[in-house]
Amino acid sequence: METVVYGSQLVYRTRRDGVPVNRMNIRSIFIIGNGASLKKTNLDLLIGRDSMAVNKIHKIYDRTIWRPTHYVKVDYSAFDPDDWKAEVLVHVRDGEHCLLWDAFRAGADEHDGNHELIPDGIGDFENVRYIPRCEHHYLRQAAWHPICTGLNSIITMAIWAVELGYEEIVLVGCDGRFSNPKEDHLADDYYLTWDETYAERNNTNIGMAHEIIKEFCPVPVLDATVDGHLTQYEKVRLEDFR
Numbered sequence: 001m002e003t004v005v006y007g008s009q010l011v012y013r014t015r016r017d018g019v020p021v022n023r024m025n026i027r028s029i030f031i032i033g034n035g036a037s038l039k040k041t042n043l044d045l046l047i048g049r050d051s052m053a054v055n056k057i058h059k060i061y062d063r064t065i066w067r068p069t070h071y072v073k074v075d076y077s078a079f080d081p082d083d084w085k086a087e088v089l090v091h092v093r094d095g096e097h098c099l100l101w102d103a104f105r106a107g108a109d110e111h112d113g114n115h116e117l118i119p120d121g122i123g124d125f126e127n128v129r130y131i132p133r134c135e136h137h138y139l140r141q142a143a144w145h146p147i148c149t150g151l152n153s154i155i156t157m158a159i160w161a162v163e164l165g166y167e168e169i170v171l172v173g174c175d176g177r178f179s180n181p182k183e184d185h186l187a188d189d190y191y192l193t194w195d196e197t198y199a200e201r202n203n204t205n206i207g208m209a210h211e212i213i214k215e216f217c218p219v220p221v222l223d224a225t226v227d228g229h230l231t232q233y234e235k236v237r238l239e240d241f242r
């Protein structure tokens with residue numbers, strides 16, 4: 001069996017039939033969505049590997065020893081029931097590499113509609129990089145550019161992963177389908193309020209987002225989501241990474 005190097009880790013991957021996949025010296029990162037499939041996913045298989053999580057991943061922390069090495073949050077809205085500051089600081093204080101919307105640094109601009117929600121920020125930290133929301137963010141558009149925040153955070157995560165030099169992306173918890181806001185996520189209380197276009201809007205956005213990743217991401221993307229609905233990528237299993 002070939003030895004594969006992921007960051008500092010030696011990792012083997014086999015096909016579902018157990019045949020080894022021959023790859024050498026690939027830096028891989030696991031990108032973790034917040035889909036309900038995480039209830040059926042053993043995230044502790046990712047301990048010691050590079051992984052990037054997003055938004056309210058902390059709602060699964062009482063069920064995992066695993067913690068991500070990278071964290072992204074460029075989304076926040078009036079639908080969010082939780083305090084963004086407490087949410088972000090969990091990751092900042094754990095020393096994760098954080099990519100955050102720059103409104104979280106010192107508050108949203110006074111002329112920005114989010115100023116009331118985000119009047120001030122958490123300041124600067126060595127492990128935090130702040131980025132502006134791009135021109136696509138409020139237009140339901142996105143493009144492969146540094147660093148797009150449009151459509152869905154999966155785009156932001158994939159672009160950041162490539163910018164960081166990772167040579168392969170493995171998706172986990174990226175279910176790719178929205179139906180009921182109480183059942184679509186890793187925790188039942190992920191959202192407490194939502195609007196009537198929630199499912200239709202998110203299904204359109206996530207579909208467009210993955211089509212852009214499929215077309216423009218310069219590194220291979222594999223899908224290890226348990227029973228996921230995405231059709232764009234080769235399906236793999238976390239258990240096949242050793």
Ligand SMILES: [Zn+2]
Pocket residue numbers: 134135136137141142143145147148149150
């Ligand atoms: Zn953009």
